[in-house]
Amino acid sequence: MEDDMPNSLFQQYSRLVYEQCGINLHEGKKALLQARLNKRLRMTGIDSYKEYFKFITSGANPGEFVNFIDSISTNLTYFFREAQHFDFMNRVGLPELIEAKRKQRDVRIRIWSAGCSTGEEPYSLAMCVLAHLQDITKWDFRILATDISTRVLETASRGVYSEEKVKKVPPALRHAYFRKVGGEDGNSDFQIVPHVKRLITFYRLNLKDPYPFKGPFDFIFCRNVMIYFDKKTQEELVNKMAGFLRAGGYFCVGHSESLTGLAHKLSYVQPAIYRN
Ligand SMILES: C[S@@+](CC[C@H](N)C(=O)[O-])C[C@H]1O[C@@H](n2cnc3c(N)ncnc32)[C@H](O)[C@@H]1O
Known part of the structure; x- marks a missing residue:
């Protein structure tokens, strides 16, 4: 599994997330994105961020695309919040x-x-x-x-x-x-x-x-x-x-x-x- 993601690839992920769901992943979120992606790499057996990007954007794996979106969204909530x-x-x-x-x-x-x-x-x-x-x-x-x-x-x-x-x-x-x-x-x-x-x-x-x-x-x-x-x-x-x-x-x-x-x-x- 990779330790670091090249900035150009981070930009590609960031653009994808923005275009698909409006979420703004700025530069400071790179470590977070990597941590979330590491789990998806383990689950899918894919060994690089680049390969995973190809896998989810090829159009052939819509199920994994949903898993990817699931893994990057922040879901904190509680009863009677606010x-x-x-x-x-x-x-x-x-x-x-x-x-x-x-x-x-x-x-x-x-x-x-x-x-x-x-x-x-x-x-x-x-x-x-x-x-x-x-x-x-x-x-x-x-x-x-x-x-x-x-x-x-x-x-x-x-x-x-x-x-x-x-x-x-x-x-x-x-x-x-x-x-x-x-x-x-x-x-x-x-x-x-x-x-x-x-x-x-x-x-x-x-x-x-x-x-x-x-x-x-x-x-x-x-x-x-x-x-x-x-x-x-x-x-x-x-x-x-x-x-x-x-x-x-x-x-x-x-x-x-x-x-x-x-x-x-x-x-x-x-x-x-x-x-x-
Ligand atoms: C932090 S939770 C907020 C939950 C609840 N509304 C609250 O205030 O406690 C944000 C939720 O927004 C969802 N979300 C993010 N982007 C979304 C989008 N483009 N369309 C629909 N839901 C989205 C996430 O999956 C996540 O469950």
Whole structure:
């Protein structure tokens, strides 16, 4: 296995990643890319970065191309991450939405978790909304949860999390929406109950590709995803996603992200929250 990657090859990888998924791999990410690639080289038995590049770009190995994208994406997430968003949903977003829907005799509620990683975000959103809907049978409530990585989507669809991970879930919600199941080494794991799981549709979607649905969504959460994209890609994607938001719908980004400096039609509500 190679120790170092020539800069010209790093540029080729960097361009490929940018063109395919919008992620900006600058020079400082070379060591990270190599570490992630080493694992793929071991798994495939290919012994150089150059050969691996040819292998994934030849068009003959689409499965390994997906594995490559999976290996370079950063998937950190946790339940109820960025409490300010859930606080806003509880205080403003959901009461306002439910009131408006009641007046319009509209029972449809749609949320999109774009870049959902291993599922903690859409499940947290489902639990948050359920607390506001007195009789779920009267509502047509669904969450669409998408990610470019098939690996994280498998975990998300299983909906089974370690005790450590569910510690972030408020106890009342943990009791209501998780069931204990046997985990590894005698530890318990926690499984999302079926009636919450059923509210969510998980599928693979590269945000740079055309979106095969119509919306409109009442809320779009695209948090800690665009941080890896350059300004041009961020601007394109924000405008594209905003086109799937209903009038008055909310768009949430991560608190370390911001739409400042991007041309878009959304109005600023508070840090990391925008409105159509
Ligand atoms: C750091 S996680 C954020 C998860 C969650 N939204 C949160 O805030 O906790 C970023 C996710 O974005 C996904 N991602 C990166 N580029 C993407 C793209 N072009 N299209 C769709 N998802 C992408 C990654 O696979 C990863 O799961």
